[in-house]
Amino acid sequence: MAADQTGDVVPPSLSAKAVGSFAYLTVRDxxxxxxxKVIDTIHRNKNKFFEEYGEEGIQAEKQAISLLSKLRNELQTDKPILVLTDGLEDVDTWNRYLERQQGQHDDQEVVSWFKSPWLYVECYMYRRIREALWLNPPISGYDVFNEGKTQSFFESQQATIALCTYFEGFNKKMENIPENLLQEYFYKLLQVSLWGNKCDLSISAGVDNSQKISPIESLAALKLFILVDDSDALWSTLVTARLQTQSGKRSSCRVDFVLDNAGFELVTDLVLADFLLSSGLAQEIRFHGKSFPWFVSDVTAEDFHWTIRQTMAANNRSMSQRGVQWQQYMKEGVWSYHDHPFWTQPHEFCDMEADAPDLYATLQTADLLLFKGDLNYRKLTGDRDWDHTVGFETALRGFAPAPLCSLRTLKANIQVGLQPGRGNKLSSQEPDWMTCGKYAVIQFYSPNSDKQD
Structure with missing residues (x-):
């Protein structure tokens, strides 16, 4: 990687390979x-639309499918990226971003599907799906990914029961648990939340990817595949915050989860958040999700509240008790759900302070930020072709509203913060190590620490 005249490392732009061939394969496949699958889902539900809305529902179904078929043709034939026209609150932001992309091209070259960054065209596709539905009331609010998310939740029931039962086993005696054992429980639930990220329907193109075995029993075998494990630094941050709260130096400790997938992964996040409150490591949890259906299985407000209701209604005592407790947390306000347009835009997170200052200011008031999943990692690091040994702090490029940690299973061609030679060794042994979901990281950075990447 190059250095400028001051000796500072110069972040690379996306390489030709990342923008061209890799995006090309992603777009084409x-x-x-x-x-x-989206088009098929809408068509299969035309009778439902007719029952609810009559002929108006059938007409909306046909028009939405027409727009989505046009979109599919555009992305398969490298057509220009088009401005959005649906009038929603984020239209101007998206269209300005397109202008920014155009400014990075030659004057004669239009921004098209095969000549644009992978991150941008992926996000743009999901926003165009949103547009196709919004322009066709009365089905504007229909979640085309709901069936897959619901199926993933129900097919992971046994794993959810096992996790809730495990948590119930020590939760009642939380106050008497010695510190070293409390730390052990934290590490286990943190790893369960980490590996819950394997259940990503956008990576499998909507194919079943549910969790069917006990997540606790899998941890020992999976630990070998955690490439970066900053669990100790994460624990230290939480313990320090707890001590400062107890001494009156701060009023409380707040942990924010920037969520990824609905289904089993969300359950693992809720259990980890439950543990943070029950153990006294945190007094408030904020969950950040998406404002509309996104990347097939990402959490929306409806997914979040539905999951709690379904957990409450489960025919298992441990599971239903957790659901009742989670609903109580929501009523008390110690848990809360939030969304923001920035989470469903193509921006890298280093742009947040300038492009979404209100969200950045909110994150600054947290004591710890937990970013779940692959897409959040790509946005944290700019989806750039970094050398694997580049430090996490460098790849963040100034994004540091609060101490933050990425819990991510690898499903995209980017990874930083590895020891020298580790990436090359993995590439020679397993060429798809960055995309197969087999490996993971618990990667931490605090702007308030002296930690060096």
Missing amino acids: RLPTILT
Whole structure:
């Protein structure tokens, strides 16, 4: 990686490979498959739309499918990226971002699907799905990904029961648990939340990817595949915050989860958040999700509240008790759900302070930020072709509203913060190590620490 005249490391722009061939394969393969499934889902539900809305529902179904079929043709044939026209609150932001992309091209070259960053065209496709539905009331609010998210939740019931039962086993005696054992429970639930990220329907193009075995029993075998494990630094941050709260130096400790997938992964996040409150490591939890259906399985407000209701109604005592407790947390306000347009835009997170200052200011008031999943990691690091040994802090490029940690299973061609030679060794042994979901990181950075990457 190059250095400028001052000796500072110069972040690389996306390489030709990342922008061109890799995006080309993604656009030509996975994205059309997802769009085809969306079109099929809408068509299969035309009778439902007719029952609810009559002929108006049938007409909306046909028009939405027409717009989505046009979108599929555009992405398969490298058509220009088009401005959005639906009048929603984020239209101007998206269209300005397109202008920014155009400014990075030659004057004669239009911004098109195969000549644009992978991160941008992926996000743009999901925003165009949103547009196709919004322009066709009365089905504007229909979640085309709901069936897959619901199926993932129910097919992971046994794993959810096992996790809730495990938590119930020590939760009642939380106050008497010695510190070293409390730390052990934290590490286990943190790893469960980490590996819950394997259940990503956008990576599998909507194919079943549910959790069917006990997540606790899998941890020992999976630990070998955590490439970066900053659990100790994370624990230290929480313990320090707890001590400062107890001594009156701060009023409370707040942990924010920037969520990824609904289904089993969300359950693992809720259990980890439950533990943070029950153990006294935190007094408030904020969950940040998406404002509309996004990347197939990402959490929306409806997914979040539905999951709690379904957990409450479960025919298992441990599971239903957790659901009742989670609902109580919501009523008391110690848990809260939030969304913001920035989470469903293509921006890298280093742009947040300038492009979404209100959100950045909110995150600054947290004591710890937990970013779940692959897409959040790509946005944290700019989805750039970094050398694997580049430090996490460098890749963040100034994004540091609060101490933060990425819990991510690898499903995209980017990873930083590895020891020299580790990436090359993995590449020689397993060429798809960055995309297969087998490996993971618990990667921490605090702007308030002296930690060096």
